Amino acid sequence: MYNSIAVGIDGTEPWRRSIMFIRIEPSSSAPIYRQIMDQIKYQIAAGMLKAGDKVPSVRQLAGQLAVNQNTILKVYNELCREHVLQVDRGNGTIVAQGNTTTSMSERKKAVAALLREAAVQAIHLDISPEQTHTLLEKEYRAILAERAESLS
Missing domain, CATH: 1.10.10.10 (Winged helix-like DNA-binding domain superfamily/Winged helix DNA-binding domain)
Structure with a gap:
């Protein structure tokens, strides 16, 4: 529920x-x-x-x-x-x-922390680095496609 x-x-x-x-x-x-x-x-x-x-x-x-x-x-x-x-x-x-007030290094640090959490989950679920990378790329493309669709 x-x-x-x-x-x-x-x-x-x-x-x-x-x-x-x-x-x-x-x-x-x-x-x-x-x-x-x-x-x-x-x-x-x-x-x-x-x-x-x-x-x-x-x-x-x-x-x-x-x-x-x-x-x-x-x-x-x-x-x-x-x-x-x-x-x-x-x-x-x-x-x-x-997000113009946050430096690129701060933004990268924030993303790195999230990716670390995802990596921990992937290891826990026995998903290889290659599979994890493929999943990340797939999700990234899907979000960009949704963004393009919502802007049109």
Whole structure:
């Protein structure tokens, strides 16, 4: 069982604006806040959410996902710290205008940490480095294709 929502990115009904999909899987070993963060980042990378798009308020998203408001606050604070989202005073929280404030070395370090986690999982699941590399390339291409499709 999981919680799944489709919400207009500005918190309105989904048919009025672009849609943000969030799916929570309680049986996952990943904490709920991490699942939400990862899905928001994915939707930005895939072009489903664009710079300047307003995201639902903490209260709206928490209510729609049936999670504690502190969970969403933690997600938004972390994404703001990573320059993925930004608070636009008087307008709420929006998708940030690219990642220009973080140096390339810092971005590479962040990706390396994520890849290390993936490598640990691959080793645990007995997936070879070659198979892992192939999977990474496949996912990378799929995200780029989704981004191109959403931009057209």
